[in-house]
Amino acid sequence: xxxxxxxxxxxxxxxxxxxxxxxxxxxxxxxxxxxxxxxxxxxxxxxxxxxxxxxxxxxxxxxxxxxxxxxxxxxxxxxxxxxxxxxxxxxxxxxxxxxxxxxxxxxxxxxxxxxxxxxxxxxxxxxxxxxxxxxxxxxxxxxxx
Numbered sequence: 001x002x003x004x005x006x007x008x009x010x011x012x013x014x015x016x017x018x019x020x021x022x023x024x025x026x027x028x029x030x031x032x033x034x035x036x037x038x039x040x041x042x043x044x045x046x047x048x049x050x051x052x053x054x055x056x057x058x059x060x061x062x063x064x065x066x067x068x069x070x071x072x073x074x075x076x077x078x079x080x081x082x083x084x085x086x087x088x089x090x091x092x093x094x095x096x097x098x099x100x101x102x103x104x105x106x107x108x109x110x111x112x113x114x115x116x117x118x119x120x121x122x123x124x125x126x127x128x129x130x131x132x133x134x135x136x137x138x139x140x141x142x143x144x145x
Contacts, residue, residue, distance in 0.1 A: 008062060010081060010082060012062065014088065019060075027043055028041060047097060049089075054067065
């Protein structure tokens with residue numbers, strides 16, 4: 001559970017973030033083969049701040065911070081050390097998530113919602129087009145009907 005007053009040291013928070021990243025990297029899942037056997041295959045997890053704060057840290061028996069505190073440190077902190085630590089953790093999680101999305105083709109909704117990826121092509125037309133005026137000249141021997 002998150003404590004009302006933050007009791008975790010920044011170095012410990014960063015260490016836990018690296019442990020979480022390693023677990024995400026080393027994650028596997030069982031996959032059935034054609035012969036009916038189960039084999040373990042690599043299946044990296046996309047790291048998320050919410051899981052890290054609300055589930056991973058308490059599972060390790062460590063004091064944690066609330067998600068609100070985390071984002072307050074990131075967006076409003078006057079403490080440069082807290083700001084730098086939180087920003088570093090966020091960038092690490094994002095780097096791993098981008099690599100998983102880019103190289104394994106998974107997490108399309110995660111990438112759209114959290115990483116600001118898009119599948120739309122931005123099309124802008126900055127040219128000013130003028131309509132073509134049709135000018136017809138008749139020769140003396142040909143007249144319009």
